[in-house]
Each structure stands twice: as C-alpha cells, then as structure tokens.
Amino acid sequence: MALYDEALPAFDVLGKKSFFLGEVGNGAKMKLVVNMIMGSMMNAFSEGLTLAGKSGLSPQTVLDVLDLGAIANAMFKMKGPTMIQNNYPPAFPLKHQQKDMRLALALGDENAVSMPVAAAANEAFKKARSMGLGDLDFSAARETLKLPEESS
Template sequence: MARIGFLGLGIMGRAMAANLIKAGFEVTVWNRSAEKCAPLVAQGAKQGATPREVAASCDFTIAMLADPAAARETVFGAEGVLAGIGEGRGYIDMSTVDDATAREIAAAIAGHGGRFLEAPVSGTKKPAEEGTLVILAAGDESLYEEAGAAFDKLGKKRVFLGEVGQGARMKLVVNMIMGSMMVALSEGLALGLKGNLDGAQILDVIEAGAMACPMFKGKGPMLLQDDATTSFPLKHMQKDLRLALALSEELGQSLQAASAANEVFKRANIAGHGDDDIAAVYRVVK
C-alpha cells in the first residue's frame, strides 16, 4: 500500500486521516498544532516534524488546510512541502482555495520534480467521518489514478476535471450554491415563524417537495434548536463565497444572490459566529 502523508488535522482532516489509517495505509501526519497528531498516532499513524519531512518520506502527501494563505505557507515555507518534494512524489491539495492559488502551487511542485493534484471535496464533518465525500480532482492524471484507492476510502464519488484550477472552480460553485441556500432557508424559517407557522411543519413541507435535500434535512432542525455545533465553520463558508465572487469578477459573471448571501455570512462572521457552524447564519437573519 502507498505511504501517504497527511497535513492539516482540523475538523475534516483528522477524520479523513483516520479513515486512511483504518483502511491499512501507512500514514504520516503533521499539524501546525502538533498535539492534534496524538489521537492519530494512537491509531497507528507516524508523526512528521515538518511538511518537508512528510513530503520527503511519502509516496504522495495530502493537505487539508483552512484557506489559500495556509495552503501557500505549507508549501512555500522554509520547512514546507516544496523543500521535500521531488523524484516524482505526489502532492494532493484537498483544501478549498482559488484557482490561481492551485495553479501557483502546481507550477512550483512540477518545477521541483513532483506531481500535483488539486482535489477539494464537497461535504462536511459527517461525510468526512463516514468516508462519503465527493472528491473534485484536477491536475496530474497519473497521480489521480495512483491515489484512487485512498480516495475511495475518503469519498463516495470522485471525478477528474482536467487541468489544474477546474477542481477549485467546481468547489467554489458548489459552496456558493450551498451558502445561498443556507441564507434562503434561514430567511424562510424566520419569515414563517413570524407568521405564526410551525417550524417543524415548514421543514416537513420542504422535505415532501421538490426542494428536499440532505442539507435542509440536516441543518433545518439545527436552526430551529439554535444549534451551531460546528461541522462546517461559518468563517470558511464566508471565505468560499468571497472566493466565488472574486472568480465572478475574473470571468465577468454577475452573482446577485451569492453577493447577497456573502453579506449575510459576513455580518454573522463580524458578529462573532465565525467558528460556529454555518447554521449560525440564522442567528443574524432572525
């Protein structure tokens, strides 16, 4: 089995790395806060001291990081991936970043003799734990094939989208729609409750019709119960909306609903809900 590095052990990363360990892969983990490695080491992982060390010792290394800044630092830092890549080893960035960041990292990895694949995922904490993510890959197709067995332990579906940047674009489109839907659900429930409708009945009616979807089924009760237990941090959704709007500027596409949704998420972030779940957007809507 492949020797796999895993960088970034946040809500998503630690669940994903755990699934690879359970599947029998030899996994070496690293996290900026080193103490987060301990539970995975207890499950059988090795611990790397730096991204450079991990990349140099593994067949391919996966990163699951918070944002473009973290993605760049992990690659370009003094003890970053770039210093350890080479000899055909692979680097797979599963973080949600903009397409320009993905292309910048891809060029640097290739320039040092490595192979690069972007593979952002659609899904939050529970799908990460269950291994039912949707993996949106683009870049080096040989690395995509080599990582296939690992991807199949992380997700229920994987697609190859071609050249680097297309994975990032697909992920931003998906999350832009998700963010807009969360605002719409929040506004619908807020309006209905003020109109003396029963919140559970609103959700039942939605579930019975054309708008039924797993997200509404999962998040709807959280809104009604004021439960913002984090599976997808609100600040990360706002970041993704911001990146989608930047892409719209680049491509000349108007995004009126997404622009409005971004302002709602921005208000929630400013109000101190950034580390709460995206369900906390309801707190500023109502």
C-alpha cells in the same frame, strides 16, 4: 489523467465518487462553486424558517413539508432541527463559508459572471461574522434575521 487513474482506488475509499476535473486548480474552483451554492441555499433556507415563524407557521412543519417536496435535501434535513433550536454546532464554521463565498465572487469577477444571489448571501455571512458568529456553524447566519432581543 494517468496519475488520476493510478490514484482512483484510493479516492474511491475516501469518498462517494471521484471526478477528473482537468488542470490543476479545477478542484479548488469546484469546491468554491459547491460552497457558493450551499451558502446561497443556507441563506434562503434561513429566511424561510424565519418567515414561517414570524407569520405563525411552525418551522418544524416547514421542515416536514420541504422534506417531501422537490427541494428536499440533506442539508435542510440535517441543519434544520438545530437551527430551530438556535443551536449551531460547527460542522463547517461560518468564517470559512464566508471566505469561500468571497473567493467564489472573485472567481465570478474573473470570469465576468454576475452573481447577485451569492453576493447577497456573502453580505449575510459578513454580518454574522461581525456579530461574533464566525466560529459557529454556517447555519448561524440565521441569527442575522433576528431582532436583538430574540438572539440566542
């Protein structure tokens, strides 16, 4: 804790908030937990945008509605417009997201935590990687929901 307190001024410059997570390795575990949640959310978001479009709703209107509700978040606001345009500039490459999903699932196994939602999201990312989308942004997982003739 003393080393953390000593380094805190530098951490405050680097990020919004710093957390002392205890023993060495807990920072990596926290990263896996956060990225696992983010990856699971991205897959649900992708399914929602695709369902909206296929059922005659405007994906842009979905973004506008989501932004006003309880599940409004920065990821949807930032990624949604580019996803609607089938454009996936890599901010966080899909191959890295899938690696973190795999590692989070292994952490779940180590701790006897059932994670069926994360497991399903991991399968979507694996499929996207098999489609050659690994170097694109992790939001490119949406492409797995399209028919071959619809893919960008």
